[in-house]
Amino acid sequence: MDVARPSSSPFARVGRREVGYDMRQVDRFLTRARSHYNADDPDSLSVTSSEVRGQSFRPTPGGYDPQAVDAALDRLEDVFARRERDRLIPAQGEDAWLRRIGRTAAVLRGRLHRPHGERFRRPGRGNAPSYSVEDVDRLCDELLRYLEQDLPLSVDVVRRAVFREARGADGYEENQVDVFLDRVVELMAGID
Structure with missing residues (x-):
């Protein structure tokens, strides 16, 4: 460089x-x-x-x-x-902010509480690139502990998350995971 x-x-x-x-x-x-x-x-x-x-x-x-x-x-x-x-x-008052944060957190927690391997869609095409289910689920477990047990987690961990590549139904659909993580970053940036 x-x-x-x-x-x-x-x-x-x-x-x-x-x-x-x-x-x-x-x-x-x-x-x-x-x-x-x-x-x-x-x-x-x-x-x-x-x-x-x-x-x-x-x-x-x-x-x-x-x-x-x-x-x-x-x-x-x-x-x-x-x-x-x-x-x-x-x-609008602190209650309005807390309600907004609470609604977003509730939506995110709903997905995080899904069973391992079932948190996101699988790609429809058999050879489409996808994210490793194991890697994504590991980050989801960390996020759940952050949201429910108040364990520390930097927003940069989510921003910089890299997942191994999978193919087709062996992994999660990349776009859906990316959109979800975008909402997580939005929440964490608003809280921290």
């Missing part, structure tokens, strides 16, 4: 032959997020923690280092999630 970094670049860049994130797209999004963060009326520009979490950038040779950008986006998501919580509580 090319660690040379111009003084105006916010992130290290990958080598010319490596693929990174499109620098213009990253810079545009971060400029917009910074404007929202610094705005007197944050609602006027409405960048949300959910938008930060879902942000993606075009792969480009010689672009920004994806790991550095992803880490910055994780921190930004946490800041926006805290701000959203801090705005909701004075506007």
